Amino acid sequence: MKSTEEKVLEWRENAGKTYFKEELDAREPLVREILALKEQKNAILLGHNYMTPDVYYGISDFVGDSLALARKSLEVNADIVLFNGVHFMAETAKILNPKAKVLIADLKAGCSLAESMTGADVRALRKKYPGIPIVSYINCTADAKTEVDIICTSANAVKIVESFDSDTVIVAPDGYLASNIQKKTEKKIIPWPGKCMVHELYTEFDVDMARKSFPNATVIAHPECKDTVTAKVDFTGSTSQMGKFIRESKAKEVMLMTECSMGDNLRAEFPEVVFISSCQTCPHMKKITLEKVRDALKYEQFEITLTQETIERARVPLDRMLAVV
Ligand code: 13P
Ligand code: SF4
DSSP states (O other): OOOHHHHHHHHHHHHTTTSOHHHHHHHHHHHHHHHHHHHHHTEEEEEETTSOHHHHSSSOSEEEOHHHHHHHHHHOOOSEEEEESOHHHHHHHHHHSTTSEEEOSOTTOOOTTGGGOOHHHHHHHHHHSTTOOEEEESSSOHHHHTTOSEEEOTTTHHHHHHTOSSSEEEEESBHHHHHHHHTTOSSEEEEOOBOOTTGGGOOHHHHHHHHHHOTTOEEEEOTTSOHHHHTTSSEEOOHHHHHHHHHHHTOSEEEEESBHHHHHHHHHHOTTSEEEOOOBOOTTGGGOOHHHHHHHHHHTOOBOOOOHHHHHHHHHHHHHHHHHO
C-alpha cells in the first residue's frame, strides 16, 4: 500500500500537468486532510472520468466510466462510499451496494439527461408502445430505473439493444445516443428527446474547423453528441473507451469532443500526446470540488437515501445489464 507521501507526490505530478505550482501548494493541505479522513472513516472514493484532475488523481481509489464504476460499486467493501460524480451515479452505487453509506459531495450535481425523464414518463411510454422493450441509459434517476426493462451505458448500448429479440426497441432518455445506436443496428429505435447539455453543443462545423486547422489530429467524440457530429469523427466511445482508443491507435495529436476534464486527465496519462482543446464544461460535474469532498467525509454528508422498494425495483434492470456484458 502506498504511503501518504507517495500519494501526495503522485497527486502533485499528475494534477501538476494542469495546475501551476502555486495552485498545487494551496490545495495540498486539503488532499492531506482527505487522505487522513478516508483512513479514519474506512471510506472508499469512486471518481468519474470527468472529475477535475485535483479530485481525479491521488485521492480516488477507483476511476472510470459509468459502466466500470457501476461494476466497482458492486464489489467495494467499506463503511462509506463517496461518489465523486453526479447524482444518478451515486444513486446507482447505492442501488448496487445498499449496505454501504453512499455519499455525494454536492446534492445539486445533477444531469440534464436524468432530469428529462421521470418514472411516470416511462409508464406513459409503456402504455403508448405496449410490448416494446424499454432500454434506459444509466443517466436516469432511480425512479426511472424502477420502470425500465434494462439499463445501458455508452460503453455497451448497442450490445444491450441487440440483446432483445424484438425488432423495435425504445431507447431513452438520450435522443442523440439513440440516433447513434440506430446507425449501428437493424432494429427500429424509438427515441426519447432528452439531451446532454454539454455534448449537444458540438456541431458539424466544429469538426470541419478541427479538420482544417489540425489536419493530423485524431478527432474523438462521446456518443451523447449528435449523430451528424459522430459521423464525421474518427472514433466515438465512452469516456474510458476514449483512453483505450488513444493507447491502441498510438495517436500523436488528439482533439476531444467531450467534457473539459477528460482532456486534462488524459494529458497526464499520455504525456507524449498533444491534446487540442475543444472542450465544454459540465456544470454538474464541476460542483464536486476538493473542499466539498473534504466536508463530505468530515461531516458524512450528503447521504443518498432510497426506499427499500426503489432499491429492489431499480436493481432489476441494472442486474440485467451486468448479466449481458
Ligand atoms: P461515460 O459512461 O462514457 O463515462 O459517460 C457518462 C456521462 O455522463 C457522460 O456525459
Ligand atoms: Fe449529464 Fe452531460 Fe453532465 Fe454527463 S456531461 S453528467 S450526461 S449533463
